[in-house]
Amino acid sequence: MTSFALLSFLGTLAMVTATDVKPASKWVECESPFTQVGGRCVHLEHSTSGTWHEMRKFCQDLGGDLVNLSDLQFFGDIILYIESLDLPSMHFWIGATDEATEGLWKWTDGSAVRMGTPYWANTGASNSQMPTGGTEQNCAMLDVNMHYYFNDFFCTQTYIRPICEK
Template sequence: MIRSGLLFFMGTLAVVAARDSKSTRVECQSPFVGVGGRCLHLEHTFSGTWRAMRKFCQNLGGDLINLADLNFYCDVILYINSLNVPKVSYWIGATDEAAEGSWQ
């Protein structure tokens, strides 16, 4: 069984790592915006399964977001809250597909 992880549903987060991981400012090409030193796209238009949304992200040149870094996680939450969008769930990169309850 694939689960969605922690954030909120209906959209997806795509993230492309910044070239300079030490910098908090990064230039991103549309539709991405710089958040916490990485390029992020918050998708509100499309929804689907974890696999479908991961493919959507990969087609944009990114992948589902990895929130293993607490500072980046906080930056993402602040960014989402600043958008004043409805509170919905988002798919993230974590999955327990290989072993139920073992998140990767």
């Protein structure tokens, strides 16, 4: 009976371990200036900044758009990539906005942005979860001051850099 219990335990352990293993990212070829991150082609621009609309046009001129971070694994991959570059503190525009309809956040491809944890930052003494900017703040960025969680911000701010995806 002891060997059966041990085999049963080892089988359960193997199943748990197998379900925790993440599949290897699919390798894709990316044209310059894009780099493969998490199986997708991205360009993290660290020298050009501008408004959300200017940076979206910047990405479109490269043949892409502002990055869509709807996939949690890819969101984590992007954060690890940013941190690996050892850049000075920078915020980054991403492809989410609620400009069309207040409170209805959409990615540039029209798909819905997931609200709440684990994407949006918490802020203030009341620890309110973003987005909290109302009708004034309609564009999403990765906020360096909030550990690169999403933050809704003024679309007209010009010091934020884009993350483009192709």
